[in-house]
Amino acid sequence: MTDVTPQAQPDEQPDTQGETIGATGDAQDSTLEKDPADWVSGDDPMTAAQRSYLDTLAKQAGEELPADLSKAEASQHIDRLRSDSGQG
Template identity: 60%
Template structure:
C-alpha cells in the first residue's frame, strides 16, 4: 500500500494560470456545452454567418467562442489594442 492517500481538492489554483488552461485539458471539457455557451455561440455564429453543430462539448464550444470573438470583434476590449 502506498504512503500517499488519494485526496480531492487541494490548494486554491492561481487564477492567472487556470484561466489560460487549454480547453482540451479541462476535466469537464468533454461534457456537453452549457446553456450560456450555447446561447452566446449562437449569437456569435449568426453574426459571423456560420453554422455550427449543436452538440459541441464544453471545450469545443470554448474554442469556437474564442475564434468567433476574434472574427466578430465581440469580447475584445474597446481600447483598440
C-alpha cells in the same frame, strides 16, 4: 471562454493584492487559463450559456455550427468567433 480553476488549497487564500477582475477584460495571471482540451469536463455537452452565446456569435458571423458540441469545442468556437469579430 476559458475554464479557470483556483490554484490555492481549500483553506488557503491566494494572494490577490493589487489584482483585478472584470472590467479590464484580461486575466491578471495567465497561468490560471487552461487549454480547453485539458479541461476535466471538456468532453461534457456545452452549457446552456455557451449554447446561447455561441448561437449569437455564429449568427453574427453568418456561420452554422453543430448543436452537439462539447464544452471544450464550444469554448474554442467562441474564442475564434470573438477574435474574428474583434471582440476578443
